[in-house]
Amino acid sequence: MKPITASIITIGDELLIGQTIDTNSAFIGQELNRAGIWLKRRIAVGDVREEILETLEAQSRDNDILILTGGLGPTADDITKPALREYFGAGIRTDAAALQNVHDIFARFGRTPSEVNLKQAEVPDCCTVLPNRRGTAPGMWFEKAGVIYVSLPGVPHEMKGLITDSVLPKLLERFTLPVIAHRTAVTAGKGESDLAAHIAAFEAALPEWIKLAYLPSFGLVRLRLTARGDDEATVHAELDRRFAQLKEATSEWLVADEDISLTETLHRLLKSRGKTVGTAESCTGGYLARLLTEPAGASTIFKGSVVAYANEIKESVLAVPADVLRAHGAVSEQAVRAMVAGGLKVLGADYVVATSGIMGPSGGTDAKPVGTIWIGVGNSARTETLLLNYRFDRARNMELTANTALNFLRKFIKADL
Template sequence: MEKILASIITIGDELLIGQTVDTNSAWMGQKLNDAGVWVQRRVAVGDDKEAIIRALDEEARLSHIILITGGLGPTADDITKPVLCGYFGGKLVQDEPTLTRLMALFEARKLPVLERNVAQALVPDTATVLPNMRGTAPGMWFEKDGKIFVSMPGVPFEMKGLMEAEVIPRLQSRFTMPTLLHHTLITTGMGESFVAERIKDFENALPGHIKLAYLPSYGLLKLRLTSVSPEKTSAAAEMKTAFDALRSQLADIAVAEEDLPMGVILGKILLEKGLTAGTAESCTGGKIAGQITSVAGSSRYFKGSVVSYANETKMNLLGVKATTLEQYGAVSEQTVREMAEGALKALNVDCVMAVSGIMGPDGGSEEKPVGTVWIAAGGKDNIRTTLHRFRYDRARNTDMTVVAAMNELRKWLEL
């Protein structure tokens, strides 16, 4: 069965200069993939007529579906709509349902309606209007030479509403989609090249329609199997067989069998075991707690954190001994163990993570270079300490420490 291919074009100078991070493409890619559409290209262009036209022409040569976000606002720099109008050979006309919805929205908010706001109800007469129930600029569906083009606002909340209510259902009714299946194994403790060497026979034996991807990230390695098949039931069974074989070969380094953040993985284990946790953080400045509490429902298993960046805070709030700090230093096995012991008492939890390290760019020594981190994880009767040596800049060292600390507690919980 032929793959249904899509390209995503994001429009806006702010994307090119880094002022705005493009989160739309990642979300759209996930939704399209779930629906059986294979995203093969993502392109960002500025607010420039010729650049937009070039992108439309090029992506139309490559894909069945071209999704466009951005440039539909009420200001002069929002040029997507007139460019599309010219590209598809139409003229702008007023869409009454859009105007009615727009007027009602402004009236409900007791805001004056400007001429530029009313102009958002103008749409090319060559477009099928997709009602935007979350904003003022409608989506627009065009067809040309057998290809489908869909233009949506760049505001993520509005784009997501249009994708879920209008775009995905229309695409599913138009195309017969193949089944796209993904299954991800998360591992830690072994580098990408060594994992690849271990499973080279497994990888070579995979059928042509199942691909293996290696995705390293912050001390973790994700191994993603992807299958493209016309029939869902047999594809799912075949994928399970392949994944079970992969998992069995990497059982000693496996972390999870789902593509989930470490905070979610750790939270699920704590919930299953009915335990509560907390953190004592020095070098990470509360980021471990932030990762955990970003998960809805984390209050059921996470009680809090002591961010003890300064030595006096380690002593006053966690009970770290002054003699320990003087003799061994803040970045030491002895200090991080006392931080963990103090956090267990201060937070009244079943288990904790404690971290202390040198993130850089300064502060390192020959004995303790930048990237040196001590982590303690465990409970009242058993606290385990580990030394980690990261080799990156301050931001990445911190992110690596956050993941490593949660993984150390995960390993302790699964003892």
């Protein structure tokens, strides 16, 4: 089956200069891929008519579908609609349903729309209007020379609603799409290149229609298997078989056999055992606590945090002995062991993870250079420690330390039968 291909074009100067982060493309890409549509490109262009026209012309040559977002507002710098009218050689009309929608939305707030607001209902006369129940700018569906063009507002929740309510149903009605399925394993503790070398034989044995992707992040590597085919049962059966092989090959470093965060994995582990955790943080400054409270339901597993950045707080709150700090310093195995012990008493948690280190860019010494970090994890019965030596910038040192600490905690809990 010939793949149905699509590209995403995001429009707006704010995207090019980094003032706004493009989250729309990620959502659209995920939804189209899930439907069986092959994504070829993601392109960002500014609010320049010529750039929009050139991009439409170029991308229409080898795509079945083009999804555009942005530039549909009522102000002078929103030029997507004028560019589309020029591209399609279209006139302009006021869509009655879109006009009523503008009036209805303003009425809900006790307001009357201005003439500028009412221009939101003006659309090229060759498009099919996609009603926007969440905002005033309707979506628009065009067809030209066998290519489908969909223009959507850039406001994320409006775009998402239109994709779900209108765009996907129309595309699924139009095309017979292949099955595309994914399986993801999350690993920690082994770098991308070392992991690739370890599973090289597995990867070489994959059939042509199953691909393996390496998705590294700070201290983690996601391994995603993607299968593509016409028969759903065959695709899923073979994908599951290969995924079982992948999990076996990476079992030493396997964190999760689905695409979830390390934090979510910890939540599930703690909930399954009816246990709680707290943090005693110095160099991570509360970042571990933030990560542990990101998933919903954190109150069932997270007791609290002590951010003891200064030595006097380590002493007064966590009861780290002054002689330990004098003899060994705050960045030491002895200090994090004491921080764990103090955290267990203060927080009343079943487990505590502690961090103390030098994130940089300054503060290092010959004996303890920047990137020297101690992690401690413990419960009432035992404490384990880990020494890290990173040589990156402050932000990367922080991310790596956090993920390493959480994975160290995960392994500690799993071993605590």
